Structures are given as C-alpha cells and as structure tokens.
C-alpha cells in the first residue's frame with residue numbers, strides 16, 4: 735500500500751518553530767526562480783499550495799502579474815501569519831491540499847508548489863486534487879528539491895539512518911525534517927503528470943546554496959558538528975563533481991512548468 739502523509743508530523747514541525755520560521759528570502763535563489771518564470775504572462779487567480787506564511791507567493795506577486803493570490807496551508811498558525819500581513823488581493827486559508835473538497839472545481843488559473851511536494855510520500859492524491867481545482871489550460875509551477883541530486887540522495891540516506899536509530903520523533907525534535915519527506919525523482923514526477931493529463935512545458939535544474947535555518951544547533955552540539963563537517967566535505971567534493979556530471983545529478987532544485995491539457 736502507498737504511504738500517505740501523516741498530517742500531525744507536518745503541523746508539529748512547522749508550528750513548533752513558528753516564531754523563528756525563516757521569512758527572509760535569499761535574493762540569488764529567488765532571482766534564479768524568477769528568471770525561469772515568464773514575466774510577461776498573466777497568471778490570473780493563483781493558489782500557492784502549502785504556502786507557509788506566504789513569503790514566496792507574496793514576493794512572486796510583486797514581480798509577476800497575479801490577479802489574486804490564495805495561500806493554503808495545513809498549519810492554522812502559518813495562515814494566521816499570512817493573513818496578518820494584510821496584503822491587498824490575497825487570502826490565506828487553512829486546509830489540507832489532499833482534500834479535494836477544499837476548493838471548487840476549476841477555480842485557479844495557476845497553482846504554485848514551492849518546497850512542499852516532497853512532504854508527500856505519494857504524490858497521487860495531491861496532484862489529483864490540485865488538478866481538479868485548476869482551470870482548463872491552467873498552469874502548474876513546481877519548485878522542489880531534486881531527488882536525482884547526489885547531494886540530496888546522501889542527505890536523505892543520513893536522515894533514514896537517523897530515523898532508524900533514534901526514532902521518527904528525533905527528526906522533528908531537532909527540526910530537521912518530518913518523516914513524511916521524500917525528494918522525488920524526475921521519473922516519478924513524469925509518471926504522475928502523465929497519469930493526470932499534465933504536460934511538462936519547461937524544466938530547469940538549478941543549485942540553491944541557501945542554508946537551512948531550521949536546525950536547532952545550540953541544543954544539539956554533536957548533531958551540529960556532524961552537519962557542519964558533512965557540509966564542509968560535501969562542498970569540497972561537490973566542486974569536483976560539477977566538473978564531470980550533468981546538472982541533474984549535482985544541482986539540488988528542480989523547477990517545472992506544466993499545462994493542464
């Protein structure tokens with residue numbers, strides 16, 4: 735049987751850290767995303783699925799032509815923060831994006847997934863519900879960890895070993911990840927899009943070197959030392975790897991634009 739997302743893990747990880755939740759967006763990373771997107775396009779009524787506090791959706795709105803931005807997140811506290819920003823033509827809604835009844839059919843022109851799909855061990859239900867909410871010829875934009883990247887394959891394996899020895903709650907306690915997380919490979923995305931009549935229009939694989947600020951370094955010195963050493967060695971090795979391997983295996987972010995057919 736396919737593994738489903740355990741909702742409690744998501745709420746626990748993100749609400750535990752809500753006060754320190756990283757709001758600052760790395761400009762280099764953001765510009766790489768912006769360069770991928772078409773600035774002359776009308777994006778219409780947009781949904782940012784798994785929007786957190788809306789930091790990315792709201793910033794996209796500053797540069798791109800959005801008619802209205804809805805944000806949806808399973809964490810009520812994230813949505814409270816989103817709505818407290820009081821930006822015109824935006825609305826945050828608390829809800830689970832696997833629930834098909836959350837929105838009416840064909841409500842959105844565009845759906846954006848930024849850093850959220852890897853929180854679903856199985857993508858089928860989340861793509862099915864989003865596709866229902868998308869208008870005919872609507873657009874999906876995906877910016878996610880690249881599951882083919884060697885860097886991410888290694889860090890996921892380390893996480894799996896940690897979970898095996900320390901238990902599932904260890905990851906959440908140290909604000910590393912939720913046990914739901916899987917960095918999906920391109921082949922997985924391709925199959926699921928094919929199944930749901932979504933056509934890939936554009937793909938780009940980039941490197942994001944923004945550090946993850948969620949780690950609770952002060953409280954766990956052994957863990958932070960391990961991460962620091964691993965990070966240092968990896969960066970050294972990575973420079974060498976980039977000389978020989980294609981981006982697919984060395985860069986950690988995959989961006990895709992899809993159309994509903």
Ligand SMILES: C[S@@+](CC[C@H](N)C(=O)[O-])C[C@H]1O[C@@H](n2cnc3c(N)ncnc32)[C@H](O)[C@@H]1O
Pocket residue numbers: 739744745748783784785786787788789790806807808809812829830831832847848849850853
């Ligand atoms: C890594 S954060 C990314 C937030 C935002 N997209 C960003 O890039 O800043 C993942 C977010 O997805 C939300 N989330 C996880 N599972 C969800 C679900 N089933 N439905 C809606 N939101 C969900 C979490 O609460 C969290 O805010």
